[in-house]
Amino acid sequence: MTNTTIEKRLFAKPLLGLCFLRSLHYFLEYQIMQTLSAIYTQSPRISARFTPESWSLLATELRALFETDVLNVLNSRLPARILWTESPLSHLKRVPKIVFDGILLSRRRKRRKSRDFSDDAHSRLDGLPDYYRCNFHFQTDGYLSEHSAELYDHQVELLFAGAADAMRRIVLPEVVQLFDERGADSLSASSPAPFAILELGCGTGSMTKNVRLAFSSAEIVATDLSEPYLKKARRRLKGVRFVEADAAKLPFKDEAYDLVFSVFMFHELPREVRNQVIQEVKRVLKPGGIFFYVDSLQLDDRPNFNHILRNFPRDFHEPYYLNYIESPMRDLIEPAGFRTLTTRFGFLAKGEVFKKI
Ligand SMILES: C[S@@+](CC[C@H](N)C(=O)[O-])C[C@H]1O[C@@H](n2cnc3c(N)ncnc32)[C@H](O)[C@@H]1O
Known part of the structure; x- marks a missing residue:
């Protein structure tokens, strides 16, 4: 067995473990957020629609994605730094805002409000294409405020369980x-x-x-x-x-x-x-x-x-x-x-x- 093969075997499991841990963290955060939003808006949780077969399919595909990503790094097809996103501390500091915004988002979803902007976001609408002037994902201010920009990546990772x-x-x-x-x-x-x-x-x-x-x-x-x-x-x-x-x-x-x-x-x-x-x-x-x-x-x-x-x-x-x-x-x-x-x-x-x- 060559040195490179041994290194790959040594690193593959811990790296994959970290990807799964991160994914589990996002998954749990999202479940808590959905539960709070469901209580507040008195509407069903979104993931309640998923069947056991859907969950199993998603878990299998998620695993395959992480395995490929880690192998790409171990085979030097991508640089290792690509796996690093942000420090856990920066993530945790954002959580209270994410939870609060999640509740606002669910309220917007329940009321089917898709053109709901703060004054700051409203002032940015001029000159933009019509299709763009809405709250994609029901997210606060659509793409049109610093608040939205601050939360966006975290929210996307929540939606895709860190993937x-x-x-x-x-x-x-x-x-x-x-x-x-x-x-x-x-x-x-x-x-x-x-x-x-x-x-x-x-x-x-x-x-x-x-x-x-x-x-x-x-x-x-x-x-x-x-x-x-x-x-x-x-x-x-x-x-x-x-x-x-x-x-x-x-x-x-x-x-x-x-x-x-x-x-x-x-x-x-x-x-x-x-x-x-x-x-x-x-x-x-x-x-x-x-x-x-x-x-x-x-x-x-x-x-x-x-x-x-x-x-x-x-x-x-x-x-x-x-x-x-x-x-x-x-x-x-x-x-x-x-x-x-x-x-x-x-x-x-x-x-x-x-x-x-
Ligand atoms: C779902 S986000 C994806 C952002 C980013 N590529 C990512 O991977 O997270 C869609 C992005 O497309 C931008 N967008 C939508 N229509 C656009 C257009 N006509 N020209 C340039 N950007 C546009 C939005 O402002 C938004 O940042």
């Missing part, structure tokens, strides 16, 4: 390998050549951070429509240019980027906007450039999950989600002039990598 960040990177090892083969900057390149990466809908920069770690000397531009989310991303991550821009009308030159990507954005866009974004991706990518997205599974990707996907927009305000899950992304992207290189599933996410032809 959101692992889902975000399901196709990242393949993308790193593609650029390795091309001789651009990568984990193993000895003299990295800078190249240009563009992210669409970066939110508070969670996937930007993963890509920054994987491509350490690339020029990265990350865009979003939300100024408060961009502000948080800028605080969190140096060496990335964060730009307020609409992914459907990008303020960038033709053929400027080697790699364009987007995570968890497409399911929130109306179909025609999804189309416009793909056209923009095609325009700003260099010939032969790479595009990848990661987003929710779509119908029949994993038929056992169909009922979970169909229920999702009932509980979390997602006006375009049903249309999204019914319209395979590949059917939108390939006709625009792309060839599919990879499709991967991980827990509730799908990631696909395309090459511009």
